[in-house]
Amino acid sequence: MAENLFEVLRAFFDQYGYWTIAIALLLENAGIPVPGETVLLFASFLAYSEQSLQLPYIILIGIVACTVGDNIGYAIGKRGGRRLLDRYQRFFRIRPGTIAKGERLFGKYGSVTILFARFIFGLRIIAGPLAGVLQMPWRQFAVFNLLGAIVWVTAISCIGYFVGTEWAQLLRVVKHINTGFLIVAVLMAAAIWLRRKMRRPD
Numbered sequence: 001m002a003e004n005l006f007e008v009l010r011a012f013f014d015q016y017g018y019w020t021i022a023i024a025l026l027l028e029n030a031g032i033p034v035p036g037e038t039v040l041l042f043a044s045f046l047a048y049s050e051q052s053l054q055l056p057y058i059i060l061i062g063i064v065a066c067t068v069g070d071n072i073g074y075a076i077g078k079r080g081g082r083r084l085l086d087r088y089q090r091f092f093r094i095r096p097g098t099i100a101k102g103e104r105l106f107g108k109y110g111s112v113t114i115l116f117a118r119f120i121f122g123l124r125i126i127a128g129p130l131a132g133v134l135q136m137p138w139r140q141f142a143v144f145n146l147l148g149a150i151v152w153v154t155a156i157s158c159i160g161y162f163v164g165t166e167w168a169q170l171l172r173v174v175k176h177i178n179t180g181f182l183i184v185a186v187l188m189a190a191a192i193w194l195r196r197k198m199r200r201p202d
Helices: 002-016 018-030 036-049 055-091 096-117 121-133 138-163 167-199
Strands: none
Touching: 002 018, 002 036, 018 036, 018 055, 018 121, 036 055, 036 121, 036 138, 055 096, 055 121, 055 138, 096 121, 096 138
16 A cells, blocks of 8 residues: 555656645645645655755745645635535535534634644644634634644654655654644643633633
8 A cells, every 4th residue: 555655656746746745735725635744745755765856845835835725725614604614524525523623622722723733634634614614813824824834844844854764664753743743732722722811801
């Protein structure tokens, strides 16, 4: 399975180069279930092992694609509302639990959810559209969306470039790194939430 994926991704990069990163991440962040993380990881892996791509370009293109894609998803969610989200869920077979989990996180942590949602595969896909459906203020969304894109793209790209020597090893490392980043991000979000709560007058 891993070898087949390896060859498919190699063929895409041989033919389309950086466009593979841009399109995959834009689609994933706009709400379409595309394995953007795998594409980004593989691109940085190729940059190290074959030097056919350059790490700074991978990071720059990845950040732009993620930011634009999430804003597209946000706009679609805000215009389409809950009915569109329900149709989207059925069409792409998104588990109801994933959307419910996203709603709980948005309800508890607000726009900070955008920051750590990138480290959860299911939430990374629906975060933009769901933020639009829930009518999150765009300025808040834009700030945390950009910060999340910078942190996530840079982390995944550097892992692929500096850490892994084998593809299977990289996948294991990323799984653990994502978990670690998620824990840190949730703790940060909880600290911000508690700070705001303490500042509110009784």
